[in-house]
Amino acid sequence: MQTITLGIKEKVFEGVARVPVELDGVTPDALCGKSADEIKELKVWWGNRQEKLGDLFDVGVEGSAEKPDDVKIVCKGDFASVKRVGEGMKAGEIIVESDVGMHCGAMMSGGRILVKGNAGCWAGREMRGGELIIEGDADDYLGAAYRGEMTGMTGGRIVVKGSAGDYVGYLCSGGEIVIEGAVGILAGLGMKGGRIVIGGDAEAPGGEMTGGTLVVKGKVVDMLPSFRFEGEEEVEGVKLKKYAGDLAMGKKAKGVLYAP
Amino acid sequence: MAELLIKNGIVFDPINGVKGEKMDICIKDGKVVESVSSEARVIDASGCIVMPGGVDAHTHVAGGKVNAGRLLRPEDGRKGLEPRTGVCRACSGYSVPNTFATGYRYAKMGYTFLMEPAMPPLKARHMHEELMDTPIVDKAGMPLLDNNWMTLQYAKSGDVEKLAAYIAWMINATKGYGVKIVNPGGTEAWGWRKNCGLEDPVPYFDVTPAEIIKALAEANERLSLPHSIHLHANRLGQPGNYETTLKTYDLVKGTKPSRKRQVMHATHVQFHSYGGTNWGNFESKADEIAKYVDQHEHVTIDLGAVMLGDTTTMTADGPMEYNLYLLTGRKWTNCDVELETGSGITPFLYSGKVAVNTIQWAIGMELALLVKDPWKVVLTTDHPNGGPFITYPILISLLMSRKRREEVMKEVHSVINERALLPTIERELDWYEVAVMTRGTPAKILGLHEHGKGHLGVGADADVAIYEISPEETDAGKIQKALLNAKYTIKGGEVVVKDGEVVAVPEGRTFYVDVRYEDEAVWKEMLSDLEKMFKEYYTVSLANYPVQDDYVPKPYVIKAGAAE
Structure with missing residues (x-):
């Protein structure tokens, strides 16, 4: 087991701009078996400059690992302006002890990320597999497709203990998103597959959905008129109404929406 | 400027008849010269292939x-995405790269001249601004003149003289290079939600595409422009369109060329070589097209080959793009350029699992291999319509290696054995033929060989590509690798690429034609028609229309017509 700690240095917060650091490429796969000195030499983008990881973070390494599965990266300090944490990771574990910036766990295909605070926009964007757990709130575009893409999350699991922003699971085609709190507008927009469960309220959920299952346990604000009532069912211990839709999509409409 | 001596390379310079001879190339002050002094910087090209810089005759950049x-x-x-380096600016994009990426990537492949073939005249400034920002390579753009209301009127009345005067005015006003025709009549008909076959009258104007093409060809030769008309024929992408294509070629059989060249360059012919009556019995008719091209001197073609993968299709052929959008259900955008032209854009995935796409992929290569005379064929993918230009090395390696074609044919839809010809073709291109199709032919077709492009004779521009590969090499992978990243690219006597990396980014020049029409009386009548048109229909005034010299900071002017 190899445990790597990244403690963010004060230097990153200097100046008015609070330029974000981008940690793509700093994953258990990439760091497996590397010494602290080797890790410090890795290059990361800080705004429009490439810096050594060691110049922006205090790096500590305990133990060693043969394979990425046995690597744990612990992020200490305020990571709210650190982007792309765990982007593209395939195995191992990342623990962020604070809030985290945008694109956390984007395109990850395996392993586990635990965020103890809130996550910025695009968390779990285009996720392929693995597990992303956010103990605080998630911002907009959780598990969504990026600008212009045809498909968002395709696999894996995202759990949010708090609430989430707008466009949860936009163009999602697989995997599972569970949000214990409320969400903003258009959760499951254009979803084609997979499962989204929302514990709290949701506004206009399921627009343009053609597949998958969307469960809203709280109140639905602005229920879209293009869903057809199909009867009542019990889902995870809650009695809900079942709807088929989004009928605005014509013959392709094979989505299922559960709402109170 | 520094002198350069490229020593011991195996040179392929088709325009000067050099077919793989070991020789030295001397460069001074940006030109190829007889000899250089002993001070010259020596580039050792032993074991390498040396060619003139590539010329892309049709690329939407x-x-x-x-x-x-x-x-x-x-x-x-x-x-x-590529971050900036000490030399290069940041790059983005694959099928629609940013301007910087376009310049760098072409230079890395050894290309030094690009022809943007679809400039809506009203948007000429935008094109020139982007050309300015496309580093290294030389370039030019051709105005779209076929769906223009002035053209439609003159074609209708059969007034070739006034049409010639108008073309001269328009080429000067847009700082353009030649006459581009895209789905003549069809794009205008699209304003009525219609399209046009070759003999269908254009709504309101009551003139047929055939009449438009003939009139433009006559007018083009009347002005003695360096390039012939550059034609995207009607019915692009429709099953059974090869008959329309052949009829279109026949239209200008009698037109007398004003220069020693073709009178019609038919572009992205792959999209025009389809048999069958619907998507179910869609088949290749590349053999019919190839036969015609081989038997006639007045037509040249470029491939518009399809490479399997994701790309962005874009053309001034608005109705065709709309039909493509209906087929895929992906996103689509459309544009109408007042009384001049229009356009449509939609993403497209050419998939080897889809029968039609597989046949399209085969046809591009069939055309290159079935036309016997490489001096009639230019290698293109109609970037980005058939595939991004960055796939040229893959296309060339396929054309050079039957073995690689067989490997891919095993992977794609089995329809290739029934409704395409590629499996029956044994021919493999050699390096000389590749040099002809990517250097000699495009330069000659565009009339650029008289201006130092596409060859390495004394006096030519010192645009040179050096690829680290032996002419005997038959491994497709190695061919592709060598062509993607040239060992050296030299542009205007300056080393711009070394070992596959861009090392210098000089500005390229913009080529345009200065053409004069000499009959004062006709010129005045045309101007009065034009003034009326601007007053009644255009959103801009005539005085604000022509592109200022500031838009062409590094010009190369070719004189034609009475200006010659």
Whole structure:
């Protein structure tokens, strides 16, 4: 087991701009078996400059690992302006002890990320597999497709203990998103597959959905008129109404929406 | 300027009849010269192939349409991200790269001249602005003149003289290079939600595409322009369109060329070589097209080959793009350029699992291999319509290696054995033929060989590509690798690429034609028609229309017509 700690240095917060650091490429796969000195030499983008990881973070390494599965990266300090944490990771574990910036766990295909605070926009964007757990709130575009893409999350699991922003699971085609709190507008927009469960309220959920299952346990604000009532069912211990839709999509409409 | 001596390379310079001879190339002050002094910097090209810089005769790299493609497809921008270096600016995009990436990537492949073939005249400034920002390579753009109301009127009345005067005015006003025709009549008909076959009258104007093409060809020769008409024929992409294509070629059989060249360059012919009556019995008719091209001197073609993968399709052929959008259900954008032209853009995935796409993929290569005379064929993918230009090395390696073609044919849809010809073709191109199709032919067709492009004779521009590969090499993978990243690219006597990396980024020049029409009386009548047109229909005034010299900071002017 190899445990790597990244403690963010004060230097990153200097100046008015609070330029974000981008940690793509700093994953258990990439760091497996590397010494602290080797890790410090890795290059990361800080705004429009490439810096050594060691110049922006205090790096500590305990133990060693043969394979990425046995690597744990612990992020200490305020990571709210650190982007792309765990982007593209395939195995191992990342623990962020604070809030985290945008694109956390984007395109990850395996392993586990635990965020103890809130996550910025695009968390779990285009996720392929693995597990992303956010103990605080998630911002907009959780598990969504990026600008212009045809498909968002395709696999894996995202759990949010708090609430989430707008466009949860936009163009999602697989995997599972569970949000214990409320969400903003258009959760499951254009979803084609997979499962989204929302514990709290949701506004206009399921627009343009053609597949998958969307469960809203709280109140639905602005229920879209293009869903057809199909009867009542019990889902995870809650009695809900079942709807088929989004009928605005014509013959392709094979989505299922559960709402109170 | 420094002198250069490229020593011991195996040179392929088709225009000067050099077919793989070991020789030295001397360069001084940006030109190829007889000899250089002992001070010259020596580039050792032993074991390497040396060619003139590549000339792309048809590539959509700049202007409103390309930029609309970039805006439509942020997901394409993600694919080609490269951070800036000490020399290069940041790059993005794959099928619709940013201007910098376009310049660098072409230079890395050894290309030094690009022809943007679809400039809506009203948006000429946008194209020139983007050409300015396309580093290293030389370039030019051709105005779209076929669906223009002035053209339609003159074609209707059969007034070739006034049409010639108008073309001269328009080429000067847009700082353009030649006459581009895209689905003549069809794009205008699209304003009525219609399209045009070759003999269908254009709504309101009551003139047929055949009449438009003939009139433009006559007018083009009347002005003695360096390039012939450059034609995207009617019915692009429709099953059974090869008959229309052949009829179109026949239209100008009697037109007398004003220069020693073709009178019609038919572009992206792959999209025009389809048999069958519907998508179910869609088949290749590349053999019919190839036979015609071989038997006639007045037509040249470029491939518009399809490479399997994701790309962005964009053309001034608005109705065709709309039909494609209906087929895929992906996103689509459309543009109408007042009384001049229009355009459409939609992403497209050419998949080897789809029968039609597989046949399309085969046809591009069939055309290259079935036309016997490489001096009639230019290698293109109609970037980005058939595939991004960055796939040229793959296309060339396929054309050079039957073995690689067989490998891919095993992977694609089995329909290739029934409704395409590629499996029956044994021919493999050699390096000389590749040099002809990527250097000699495009330069000659565009009339650029008289201006130092496409060859390495004394006095030619010192645009040279050096590829680290032996002429005997038959391994397709190695061919592809060598062509993608040239060992050296030299542009205007300056080393711009070394070992596959861009090392210098000089500005390229913009070529345009200065053409004069000499009959004062006809000129005045045309101007009065034009003034009326501007007053009644255009959103801009005539005085504000012509592109200022500031838009062409590094010009190369070719004189034609009475200006010659």
